[in-house]
Amino acid sequence: MFDSIVTHIKKHVSLTREETELLLASLELRELKKKEHLLEAGQICNENYFVADGCLRMYLTTDKGTEQVIQFAVENWWMTDYFSFKSNQPSNFYIQAIEKTNVIAISRKAQDELFEKLPQLEKYFRIVLEKAYAAQLNRIHYIFNLGGEEQYRMMVERYPEFVQRVPQYMLASFLGITPEFLSKVRAKK
Amino acid sequence: MFDSIVTHIKKHVSLTREETELLLASLELRELKKKEHLLEAGQICNENYFVADGCLRMYLTTDKGTEQVIQFAVENWWMTDYFSFKSNQPSNFYIQAIEKTNVIAISRKAQDELFEKLPQLEKYFRIVLEKAYAAQLNRIHYIFNLGGEEQYRMMVERYPEFVQRVPQYMLASFLGITPEFLSKVRAKK
């Protein structure tokens, strides 16, 4: 079950047999049922999560009491609230499994200790974060330049399996549109 | 002039005298006039830029021929197109000085070499990227939950000097609204 994370890390940096053992000792497998939460608003986010299998969403509740999906994480993606994780302040976010999901959790403490013992991990996370950051900038570009309809059609085009995988109302929220409008878009054509 | 970058790095990791020398040898100071470009769409982005003094914007031109501002960088921020920088593919973005600006440039090659010699830099960039990534997620949250008017008022509230510093039409673009609408918002109250 830890294979997925070791494979992913080894795509970016090298690890000896002993180093891998050291890494594995710091990881914890967590099996989540559909709708189970890893983090709720108000809690301090003490862990970083790697999705081995399944899908997570990060969301928050707005002033009007509605949910706003900020992002999803599927297999081989990391998810945490870096703000809370680093500052030890309560999070504004929820992190929830949207289907049966296996995550690999690493605590802030364990991660910091690992960075001392395995400096390659700094490189690994730097690379992962560069990609995640670039992806968010790209997303901002799409949010501003594509209408809700175009964004949905692009999702369907680029990630057809993913569109099937998440409830429509969550996808609508992620795209910044209402479920009613998404439904209308799907109806025509 | 390199003081600012050394100070910033030392806030996060330690550097000996020799290590600092090594670092400085890889950096290049670039003095930019207002409106001068560091990167234009179609070029490969080979450098990472640290703003020592002044202000940069990253933007792109949309299909309709309009400019869309993706982000700004002021003193002590890094800016690059990580996608192009890492993949060696042509960029979609422009990076431009919006006032007289001094940047410290580091080439991809020099950065990679420095990472070998100074592994602490991996940590430094990991930390910088964690913050930048978290900031983008927060921004997405605001984009979806605040109207254009509220976003502008929040900017004025939180970063009054910055609002004065950039032309209104760029700020409008950054917030995803038209300059006409921003003008209207400013007019009332």
Add this chain to the structure above:
DNA sequence: CAAAAAACTTAATCATGGTTAAGAAATGAA
């Protein structure tokens, strides 16, 4: 398998903010 809960659809009305076009003000260069 039946009842309840969750997710999705449809349609009428409404509001935020875009578009267009013109003019005014500020900035910059000769």
Add this chain to the structure above:
DNA sequence: TTCATTTCTTAACCATGATTAAGTTTTTTG
């Protein structure tokens, strides 16, 4: 210091997508 360019403003009209309120379908659970 004047002309040209850039930036900002105003206002009328318009469109995208939100809101509200049912009703329908699908999924979950006892």
